[in-house]
Amino acid sequence: MLYNVIFLESCDPKITWHGSLPRKILIEPEYSVKVFIGGVPWDITEVELLASFGTYGNVTVEWPGKDCDHSKHPPKGYVYLIFNSSESVKKLLQNCSRSDDKYYQLVSSRQRKSKEVQVIPWALNDSNALRIASSRLDIDKTIFVGGLHGMLNADGLMHIMDDLFGGVVYAGIDTDQYKYPIGGSGRVIFSNRKSYIKAVNAAFVEIRTKKFKKRIQLDPYLRDAMCTQCHKAPGPYFCRDSLCWAYYCKTCWNLRHRPASLADHRAMKRTSNKTKSRPIPR
Ligand SMILES: [Zn+2]
Ligand SMILES: [Zn+2]
Known part of the structure; x- marks a missing residue:
């Protein structure tokens, strides 16, 4: 089971995307109720x-x-x-x-x-965009996108992410029981690790179109994982710093991050609610 993760350490976006979004003409679209x-x-x-x-x-x-x-x-x-x-x-x-x-x-x-x-x-077709030639959708190359603007559909999201990082095979907008966008969040899946890491490292992107301006947030999508150090306990704490990039149990997190040079790393934790990332209490 996957959960949304919100990583709220705010910073100015390093990347800005300017442009106009593709206009899709839908013939007799199916709409959300x-x-x-x-x-x-x-x-x-x-x-x-x-x-x-x-x-x-x-x-x-x-x-x-x-x-x-x-x-x-x-x-x-x-x-x-x-x-x-x-x-x-x-x-x-x-x-x-x-x-x-x-x-x-x-x-x-x-x-x-x-x-x-x-x-x-809301046209139902606007919730998902899948590249036809895509082979498989890999959880480990999936990012969670937060802060999406209501006017951005899945095609638009795919277009922007592909422009910035390349290799997008899927983009989806999260929807509610009526298949209507909920909470301004979505997912993007890449075909290759390089594009995925580039997107995660960007962390924030500012989108500027003629119709709206919005800052979106990019995080790795976390999965259920065992601790990658001890392999004995579940590893609910993820370190997204490129020096670590691993899931840890609490004990191993503390051991790993004891050196002063790594002490400022923040844990991301899988959660069903929006949470802040915070240092693990020692
Ligand atoms: Zn461990
Ligand atoms: Zn770390």
Whole structure:
């Protein structure tokens, strides 16, 4: 089982990628049943949203804090719609006005009548990009990517990583139960170790396109491993420093990093939650 690892020692990105992302024209794409609605009036209610969007099929509305502090109105000006079927999403999009590849719909609240909101669907094809000639996908050449921008799809991620490091065979955006992007994270798999190490050593990359600017974070994807020193205990602590690049048990980590020259190495630990890397207590 693999876990996401967040390595939060922040530093300025050494690498910046400038460019424009490839535009993929999808013919009749299959969409996630979850849709983002941006720019909703601050006073809009669930009932008013359902009045606008319920005509396309069974739908529920979600927004941040709806279960606790913000039960009445969405606090951040956006909501998610979750339809029962992707046919409803198609119907909704067919009824939107379009400009510049963007979809718009009108909603009304008590204060704002006929306010235009943006409807942003997610095409399922945008979650994964696989290079056809790729042979096999290797966990030991996989990186975890964090901090992804919502406008970046798997093809875009593959394009950028390939440009910077070469040898990308797979790029994927992590998705939730509705196959909708979750948490701005993803994975990239390389065909060769050189590209993989280059990416891990970069640690951070700044992405600049005409549409957005975002700093993303690159970490090795950790696996279940035995301690590479004693081979007797599980090795949950990984040292990404090129002098070590190994999994350790706690005892072996401390032995290995006792010399002052290695004392500043930080352990990465597999975890199901986001954690900071920190020195292991001795
Ligand atoms: Zn050990
Ligand atoms: Zn080390």
